[in-house]
Amino acid sequence: MEIDLVGESLKFMVLGMTIVFIFLFVLVQLVKVQAKIINMFFPEKVPSATTPPSSSQESDHVAAIIAAVTEFRKNQ
Amino acid sequence: MKLKHLLLSMLFAMMAVTSTVQASGHDTVDTQPTQVEKAKNNQEYTSKSISQLLESFFQTTGLNAMLHPKEGVKNGQGVEMSLFSQGWGRLIMFIIIFLLFYLAIAKGFEPLLLLPIAFGGLLANIPIANMTGPHGMLGIIYDMGIANEFFPLLIFMGVGAMTDFGPLLSNPKTALLGGAAQFGIFGSLVGAAALSQYTGMVDFTLKQSAAISIIGGADGPTSIFIASALAPELLGAIAVAAYSYMALVPVIQPPIMKALTTEEERRIVMKNTRKVNSLEKLIFPLIVIVMIILILPDAAPLMGSFAFGNFAKESGVVDRLSNEMQNSLINVVTIFLGLGVGSKLASDSFLVAETMGIMVIGLLAFAAGTAAGVLMAKLMNKFSKEPINPLIGAAGVSAVPMAARVVSKVGSEAKPGNILLMHAMGPNVAGVIGSAVAAGVLLSIFK
Incomplete structure (x- = not known):
C-alpha cells in the first residue's frame, strides 16, 4: 500500500513539536524550582x-x- | 596571499586535467585488457619487453582508469560504478572539492570541518586505490566511528564541556525559543515529503526525509548522527549541507530576522540577567538526564554524552578530563569525523539528483527554524512581563555560538549599545537540547 508521505510527515511534525515543547517546558519548570531551592538553602557566598x-x-x-x-x- | 595560492593550485589542477583530456584524443594505443588478464593468470612470470611493461603499468594508472572507464568496476562498498562516475564524475567532484577548499580557506566557512571533509572527498575519488573500501583508510575510519554513530557522540561530549548553561539558567523561559526553532526540522520534513510525493524530481523515503530535515537543527554532530542511523547513503550531502549552512548563518538569518520584526521590536532592551549559583549549573546536566530517563530514552546517546561533558566541566574537580574533552579529544575526533564523512563524497554517491534536493531542503529548514524562533519570541514578548527582544528567537536554531553572535550584531545595528549576546545564548544552548530531543523523537519513530 502506498503511504501518504505528506500525511505521515504532518503527524510526525505534530508529535515532534509537542514532545520538544513538553520536554523544554518541564525542563524550564524544574530549573525554576531548583533555582528556588538552591538559593534558599545554599546561597552563594558573595565575594x-x-x-x-x-x-x-x-x-x-x-x-x-x-x-x-x-x-x-x-x-x- | 592564501587566495592567490589557492587560485594558482586550482589553475594548475585544471591545466593538468585539460591536458589529460586532450591527451585522450591522441591516445591511440589499444588497451588490451585480455592480454593483461592472461598474463595474470599465468602463474609463472614471463619475460616482458619494456613496452609491455610500460603498457601494463599504464593500465594501473588513475589516468587510464578515468579516461577508459570500464563496465563492472566496483566501488569500496562493492557496488558497480557507472561509467560516468568513474570518469567525468570524478572530475566534477574534484572541482566541487576545490570549491569547498576555497570556502574553507579563503572564506573561513567552518574550516575545522569543511577542510577535512573536502580532503576526505579528494582521497575518496582517487581511482583504483579503493580508499573507501573496508581495507582503505577512509573506509576504516568510517567503519570505526561513523557507521556506528560513535564520533558525533564524542564531539557532543566536547561541546557539552564547552557549553556554559549560565545564560539559560538565569532566564529559563527563553529555552522555549530553542524549542520553536525546531520547527525548522519538522517543517522541512513535511517539505521533503511533499517534494517527493508531488514532484518527480526526487524520491525520498520517510526515513531519508527525516535524515535530511535534521539539517534544520543547525547542529553538525546531530545531523551526522541521525543521517548515519537513518540514511547513511545520504550522509555526505547532508553533512556538507549542514556545515555549509551553519557557516552561512550570518548571511541566511539577518534578512529573515529583519523581515519578521519591526524596528521598534529590534530596539527592545532586555533586563540584565541574574547571577547564577554554581550549584545550579552543576545540577542542570543531571536534571537533563532525569528528563531523558523519564521522557525520551532514545535521545540518551546524544544528551548523555552532552550532559557528561557539561557535568565534568561544572564539577570543577576534573579539569584535566574536561580540558581533554574540549581540546585534544574533540580535535582528534574532528579529524576522523571529517575524513570519514569525506569518504561519502565519492562521485558515485554524491553526484545524484538527491544532493540538489538535500541542499534546497536544508536551506528551507534553516530559514523555517529561524522564522519560527523569531515568531515565538514575538509571541512571548506580547505575554511576558519583562520585555523580550524577538531577535533572540533566531538564536534558537543551535549553531552555537554563531547564531547568538548574529543576533547580537543585528540588535546593536538597530540600537547601538544594546548587547543581546548573553540573552541570545539562552535560546542558543536550548536549541542544542531541542534538536537532540527532536532527533530522539525521529529515532523513536523509526525503531
Whole structure:
C-alpha cells in the first residue's frame, strides 16, 4: 500500500513539536524550582567587596606598564 | 596571499586535467585488457619487453582508469560504478572539492570541518586505490566511528564541556525559543515529503526525509548522527549541507530576522540577567538526564554524552578530563569525523539528483527554524512581563555560538549599545537540547 508521505510527515511534525515543547517546558519548570531551592538553602557566598578595588588597581598598574613598554619599543 | 595560492593550485589542477583530456584524443594505443588478464593468470612470470611493461603499468594508472572507464568496476562498498562516475564524475567532484577548499580557506566557512571533509572527498575519488573500501583508510575510519554513530557522540561530549548553561539558567523561559526553532526540522520534513510525493524530481523515503530535515537543527554532530542511523547513503550531502549552512548563518538569518520584526521590536532592551549559583549549573546536566530517563530514552546517546561533558566541566574537580574533552579529544575526533564523512563524497554517491534536493531542503529548514524562533519570541514578548527582544528567537536554531553572535550584531545595528549576546545564548544552548530531543523523537519513530 502506498503511504501518504505528506500525511505521515504532518503527524510526525505534530508529535515532534509537542514532545520538544513538553520536554523544554518541564525542563524550564524544574530549573525554576531548583533555582528556588538552591538559593534558599545554599546561597552563594558573595565575594567580599575588598578584593575588587585592589585588583582593579593592580590592573591599572599593569596597563600603565604595558603602555610604557609599548611606547618605549616604538621609540627604539 | 592564501587566495592567490589557492587560485594558482586550482589553475594548475585544471591545466593538468585539460591536458589529460586532450591527451585522450591522441591516445591511440589499444588497451588490451585480455592480454593483461592472461598474463595474470599465468602463474609463472614471463619475460616482458619494456613496452609491455610500460603498457601494463599504464593500465594501473588513475589516468587510464578515468579516461577508459570500464563496465563492472566496483566501488569500496562493492557496488558497480557507472561509467560516468568513474570518469567525468570524478572530475566534477574534484572541482566541487576545490570549491569547498576555497570556502574553507579563503572564506573561513567552518574550516575545522569543511577542510577535512573536502580532503576526505579528494582521497575518496582517487581511482583504483579503493580508499573507501573496508581495507582503505577512509573506509576504516568510517567503519570505526561513523557507521556506528560513535564520533558525533564524542564531539557532543566536547561541546557539552564547552557549553556554559549560565545564560539559560538565569532566564529559563527563553529555552522555549530553542524549542520553536525546531520547527525548522519538522517543517522541512513535511517539505521533503511533499517534494517527493508531488514532484518527480526526487524520491525520498520517510526515513531519508527525516535524515535530511535534521539539517534544520543547525547542529553538525546531530545531523551526522541521525543521517548515519537513518540514511547513511545520504550522509555526505547532508553533512556538507549542514556545515555549509551553519557557516552561512550570518548571511541566511539577518534578512529573515529583519523581515519578521519591526524596528521598534529590534530596539527592545532586555533586563540584565541574574547571577547564577554554581550549584545550579552543576545540577542542570543531571536534571537533563532525569528528563531523558523519564521522557525520551532514545535521545540518551546524544544528551548523555552532552550532559557528561557539561557535568565534568561544572564539577570543577576534573579539569584535566574536561580540558581533554574540549581540546585534544574533540580535535582528534574532528579529524576522523571529517575524513570519514569525506569518504561519502565519492562521485558515485554524491553526484545524484538527491544532493540538489538535500541542499534546497536544508536551506528551507534553516530559514523555517529561524522564522519560527523569531515568531515565538514575538509571541512571548506580547505575554511576558519583562520585555523580550524577538531577535533572540533566531538564536534558537543551535549553531552555537554563531547564531547568538548574529543576533547580537543585528540588535546593536538597530540600537547601538544594546548587547543581546548573553540573552541570545539562552535560546542558543536550548536549541542544542531541542534538536537532540527532536532527533530522539525521529529515532523513536523509526525503531
